[in-house]
Structure formats: C-alpha cells, structure tokens
Amino acid sequence: MNENNIFTSLSSGFIKRGVILVSLLGILILLLIGLLWYWQAQVTKEKIHQAPPSSSIPEFPQRTRGEQDSLSDINNALDAIERSEIDLEREFQIIDRELNSL
Amino acid sequence: MKKLIICFIIGGLLYSTFAIGVSRDDNQKGSRVLPPVDSILERVKERPSISREEFQRNWQELNEKKERAREEIRRWVFERKGEIATQIQAFREQLKGRLKEKIKNTEKQMIIERVYDRINFLNDRMTIHYLNTLEGLERILERIESRTAKAKINGKDVTAVENAIVEARQKIESAQQMVKDQAGRLYQPPQIESEKDAKTKIGELRQKVHNDLKKIEEAVKEARKAVRQAVVLLAQIHGIDSLEVPGENPATQSVP
Numbered sequence: 001m002n003e004n005n006i007f008t009s010l011s012s013g014f015i016k017r018g019v020i021l022v023s024l025l026g027i028l029i030l031l032l033i034g035l036l037w038y039w040q041a042q043v044t045k046e047k048i049h050q051a052p053p054s055s056s057i058p059e060f061p062q063r064t065r066g067e068q069d070s071l072s073d074i075n076n077a078l079d080a081i082e083r084s085e086i087d088l089e090r091e092f093q094i095i096d097r098e099l100n101s102l
Numbered sequence: 103m104k105k106l107i108i109c110f111i112i113g114g115l116l117y118s119t120f121a122i123g124v125s126r127d128d129n130q131k132g133s134r135v136l137p138p139v140d141s142i143l144e145r146v147k148e149r150p151s152i153s154r155e156e157f158q159r160n161w162q163e164l165n166e167k168k169e170r171a172r173e174e175i176r177r178w179v180f181e182r183k184g185e186i187a188t189q190i191q192a193f194r195e196q197l198k199g200r201l202k203e204k205i206k207n208t209e210k211q212m213i214i215e216r217v218y219d220r221i222n223f224l225n226d227r228m229t230i231h232y233l234n235t236l237e238g239l240e241r242i243l244e245r246i247e248s249r250t251a252k253a254k255i256n257g258k259d260v261t262a263v264e265n266a267i268v269e270a271r272q273k274i275e276s277a278q279q280m281v282k283d284q285a286g287r288l289y290q291p292p293q294i295e296s297e298k299d300a301k302t303k304i305g306e307l308r309q310k311v312h313n314d315l316k317k318i319e320e321a322v323k324e325a326r327k328a329v330r331q332a333v334v335l336l337a338q339i340h341g342i343d344s345l346e347v348p349g350e351n352p353a354t355q356s357v358p
Contacts, residue, residue, distance in 0.1 A: 069252075
C-alpha cells in the first residue's frame with residue numbers, strides 16, 4: 001500500500017513537472033512567434049512609410065564628357081534612358097491589389 | 103483755317119513718330135523677356151570660324167552653366183518635397199484618427215492607411231524618376247547640339263536638326279515644369295465617412311494621383327521622342343561622326 005502511495009505520489013510529481021515544463025516551453029514558443037510577428041510587422045511598416053533613401057535615387061544618367069558625342073554614344077545613352085523607364089501601370093497594380101482586398 | 107490744318111498735320115506726324123518709337127521699344131522689351139537659348143549652336147552661329155580651343159572653351163562653359171541650372175531645379179524639387187513631407191505626416195495622423203472613428207474593422211483601417219502611404223511614396227518615387235530622365239535627355243540633347251555644331255562648322259546643312267533640337271528642348275522644359283508642379287503637390291487623405299464609402303473614396307484619390315502622373319509620363323515620353331527624332335535627323339547627315347572642328351593638331355587633340 002505504502003509502495004503504491006509512493007509510486008503514485010512520485011508519478012504525479014513527474015507528471016506535474018512535465019506539465020509545467022511543456023507549458024513553459026509552449027509559452028516560450030508562443031513568445032518567440034509573437035516577437036517574430038511583431039518584428040516582421042515593424043519591418044513592413046517601415047518599408048511602407050519610408051521615403052526612398054537618397055542613395056537609392058541614382059543621379060541618372062551619369063555626367064558625360066563632351067567628347068562622347070558620336071552617334072553610337074548618343075544612341076546608347078538614349079537606349080539606356082528607355083530601358084530605365086518605370087512602368088507606371090505596374091506600380092499602380094500593387095495599390096489596386098490592396099484596394100481590391102477592401 | 104490753313105494754320106489749323108497745318109497744326110493738325112504736324113501734330114499727327116509727331117504723334118505717329120512717337121507711337122512708332124513706343125511700339126519698337128515694346129518689341130525690344132519682348133525680346134528681352136525671351137532671349138535666345140544659349141547653346142553651342144548659337145555660339146557657333148555667331149562665330150562661324152571658331153577655333154578648336156574656342157569651341158572647347160565654349161562647350162565647357164555652357165556645360166557648367168547647364169549643370170548649375172539642373173542643380174537648381176533638383177534643389178528646388180527636393181526642398182519642396184522636404185516641406186510637404188511634414189504636412190503628409192500630419193495628414194497621416196488625421197487619417198488614422200478618422201479611420202478609428204469611422205471604421206470598426208482594424209484590418210480595413212490598416213489597408214486604407216497603407217494605400218495612402220503607397221500613393222504618397224509612389225508620387226515621390228515617380229517624380230524623382232521623371233526628373234532624372236529629363237536631366238538625362240537634356241544631357242543627350244547637348245551632345246546632339248555639339249555634333250550638330252561640328253557639322254555646321256564643316257558647312258553642312260543642319261536646319262532640320264536645329265529645328266528638331268528646338269522642339270525637343272521645348273518639350274523637355276515643359277515636362278520639367280510639370281515635374282516641378284508635381285513635386286509641390288500635396289494629396290489630402292480621403293474624407294471617409296463610413297465603411298461603405300471607404301473603397302470609393304480612397305479609389306478616387308488613387309485615380310487622381312494616377313491621372314496626374316500619367317500626364318507627366320506622357321510629357322516625358324514626348325520629350326524622349328523629340329530627342330530621338332533629332333538623333334534620326336542628325337544621322338541623315340553624311341559622314342556626321344567624322345566631322346570635327348578644324349584644328350592645328352587633330353591627331354593628338356581630343357575635342358568635345
């Protein structure tokens with residue numbers, strides 16, 4: 001009987017510890033997830049609110065020397081400008097996707 | 103009676119002389135308001151027998167002058183952007199407060215806030231992009247002018263290219279003005295009254311910004327086309343790339 005009592009008290013003690021450990025681990029994981037979520041939300045928020053940093057605005061096209069006035073130089077410079085054009089409609093598509101989710 | 107008629111005739115003559123003088127003065131004033139554009143082509147026109155060194159000096163002087171002008175526009179645009187940035191921040195706070203008041207759904211609140219932010223961000227980004235593109239086009243036009251001036255010095259007929267250059271310059275300047283106006287444009291947040299009208303109101307703002315930017319995009323495209331046309335006409339001049347300013351030692355000296 002006594003042995004039984006000792007065994008049950010021991011096993012209940014183990015179970016209690018196990019439950020505490022599992023719940024502590026659970027809380028820890030939840031906290032980590034929460035922190036990760038918060039960090040990600042902050043990063044996205046910053047990205048949205050931030051104006052384009054001055055370093056990301058290249059002074060385009062670079063200053064050229066006067067002697068670069070051959071037809072091929074001129075054509076290349078003009079082609080480069082055409083290639084660097086930003087598609088306005090595509091930029092607005094991002095806004096439209098957000099609007100559609102409203 | 104005769105004296106009276108003579109007096110009238112003399113008076114009339116004096117008045118007409120005075121009127122001609124005034125109108126000529128007005129014309130002169132008008133020409134001062136719109137002076138001819140200072141370019142290498144204009145300078146070559148004034149001095150057809152320009153030396154290599156003079157050409158180079160003039161080119162450098164003009165280049166510096168134009169860079170300063172571009173710097174001025176850039177500074178103006180960025181100053182204006184800095185000024186309105188604080189106002190935009192205040193508008194954001196206003197919108198946030200209004201959304202909390204009028205819309206219960208927090209997710210919807212966040213979407214509207216995000217759309218407003220994205221609109222302002224895009225306006226900023228596109229304005230700077232157009233400014234850069236126009237600066238680039240201006241520099242290309244200067245190179246076209248340099249090549250045209252060399253052709254002119256060598257006795258080639260460059261009338262068509264000159265006209266195309268004038269047109270391209272006008273289009274660049276007009277687009278630059280539009281960019282400057284856009285840089286100072288402030289978009290107020292929509293006055294949302296309920297959850298129902300939120301999408302319509304923010305959609306209207308999106309459309310307004312889109313229309314404004316589209317107009318500039320078209321103006322920039324027009325300017326680019328005009329520059330391209332000047333290049334096409336320039337290419338039609340026979341042996342254009344081999345034409346240089348006559349100099350004493352052409353083999354060793356690189357000339358702009």
